[in-house]
Amino acid sequence: MTGLINVVGAAVVDSLETPTRLLAARRTAPPQFAGMWEFPGGKVEVGETAEAALHRELAEELGVEVRLGHELESGNSAGWTLNERAAMRVWFAELTAGEPRPLEDHDELRWMPLDGFDDVLGLPWIPADLPIVQALLDRVSAAA
Numbered sequence: 001m002t003g004l005i006n007v008v009g010a011a012v013v014d015s016l017e018t019p020t021r022l023l024a025a026r027r028t029a030p031p032q033f034a035g036m037w038e039f040p041g042g043k044v045e046v047g048e049t050a051e052a053a054l055h056r057e058l059a060e061e062l063g064v065e066v067r068l069g070h071e072l073e074s075g076n077s078a079g080w081t082l083n084e085r086a087a088m089r090v091w092f093a094e095l096t097a098g099e100p101r102p103l104e105d106h107d108e109l110r111w112m113p114l115d116g117f118d119d120v121l122g123l124p125w126i127p128a129d130l131p132i133v134q135a136l137l138d139r140v141s142a143a144a
């Protein structure tokens with residue numbers, strides 16, 4: 001598919017082995033997404049692997065280093081459909097250095113418990129993210 005924008009996102013959890021909390025980030029821009037919650041991440045740059053892009057975005061946006069875990073599979077190699085022009089691949093990630101801070105693109109970060117589904121699903125996520133959050137919750141609860 002030509003012209004598809006490749007986005008990567010991180011499901012930052014407190015522990016890759018036994019995740020109990022997810023780090024959600026509230027966007028500040030553009031206007032149609034400001035105030036909505038998302039997976040920290042961004043667009044893959046030319047010549048960059050998806051994983052390298054994710055490490056770069058997490059360093060820029062949150063000031064952290066992470067260890068990546070499994071990809072949250074969408075059944076599509078491009079990832080989860082965001083809109084007609086963009087798709088996002090999402091990996092589980094665990095912090096290895098730094099304390100997450102909203103340095104760029106976000107004005108709030110929040111650790112959301114993964115046992116109360118209503119808590120995390122109750123946030124105003126970017127609508128395209130809701131199936132991804134649901135799949136994440138399903139995967140975490142299936143593994144528990």
Ligand SMILES: Nc1nc2c([nH]c(=O)n2[C@H]2C[C@H](O)[C@@H](COP(=O)(O)OP(=O)(O)OP(=O)(O)O)O2)c(=O)[nH]1
Binds near residue numbers: 040042082086
């Ligand atoms: N990072 C991220 N982007 C998402 C999510 N859900 C979703 O629809 N998007 C959309 C919003 C944007 O249109 C696009 C990602 O662009 P971005 O603005 O985060 O990318 P970027 O950091 O590389 O920013 P820029 O270079 O374009 O300024 O994907 C999500 O959970 N995380």
